[in-house]
Amino acid sequence: DTAVSQTPKYLVTQMGNDKSIKCEQNLGHDTMYWYKQDSKKFLKIMFSYNNKELIINETVPNRFSPKSPDKAHLNLHINSLELGDSAVYFCASSPGTAANYGYTFGSGTRLTVV
Amino acid sequence: LAKTTQPISMDSYEGQEVNITCSHNNIATNDYITWYQQFPSQGPRFIIQGYKTKVTNEVASLFIPADRKSSTLSLPRVSLSDTAVYYCLSTGGLTGGGNKLTFGTGTQLKVEL
Known part of the structure; x- marks a missing residue:
């Protein structure tokens, strides 16, 4: 069983479209995250939810809107896609918000905006 | 969060011990x-994670000197x-405000035969 699963794995879309990426974890973790890895391989946090509540919201454009229907799911919706949104998006989860918890990452969604 | 600095790349051969x-x-x-490993096309x-001295698990060991300025x-x-x-x-330790990992450039380890 995949611990943190993301769908789709690949997403190619045109500029201006709206798309969603879904994430589910079956680890019973309370905290979930979205990270973005750009072409230079830098991983940056975008959002974090703890028990469905938003606790971290980095300086991400308003076009990005996370939604957590329950603590096992964290979806990412992106409006009006731009070329610069092309990247690999990783979902992750951890047991809680303490730093001594290891994260479990999904395998990523490669988004290509053309 | 404190910034970390590590070598951009390292090369090694099979069977050797690698220290980063x-x-x-x-x-x-x-x-x-905390140390993470990333393979291509994976998260x-x-x-391993440690606070001080030495930590060992089935994958690696982590050495942290007393001043904790390096590992x-x-x-x-x-x-x-x-x-x-x-x-x-x-x-960061227990903050109650969210656990935000800040990744640097990482070290690309290449192992050859």
């Missing part, structure tokens, strides 16, 4: 040192499958 050193001069009292994978990840007898990017992070 990470510098974290400004580490806070409550920060832990990072937690390897060394030790991979015993590497194989080709250990070729990956290794990230060193210093992570």
Whole structure:
């Protein structure tokens, strides 16, 4: 069983479209995250939810809107896609918000905006 | 979060021990040192975490000196499958405000025959 699963794995879309990426974890973790890895391989946090509540919201454009229907799911919706949104998006989860918890990452969604 | 510095790349051969050193001069009292491994087209994978002295698990060992300004990840007898990017992070202690990992450039380890 995949611990943190993301769908789709690949997403190619045109500029201006709206798309969603879904994430589910079956680890019973309370905290979930979205990270973005750009072409230079830098991983940056975008959002974090703890028990469905938003606790971290980095300086991400308003076009990005996370939604957590329950603590096992964290979806990412992106409006009006731009070329610069092309990247690999990783979902992750951890047991809680303490730093001594290891994260479990999904395998990523490669988004290509053309 | 304290910034970490590590070599951009390292090369090794199968069967050798690999030590990757990470510098974290400004580490806070409550920060832990955590290492992640990332293979191409995969998400990072937690390897090991420590606060001070030595920690060992089935994958690696982590050495943290008393001043905690640096740490060394030790991979015993590497194989080709250990070729990956290794990230060193210093992570805040219990904050109650969210656990935000700040990834640096990582160290690209290449293992050859």
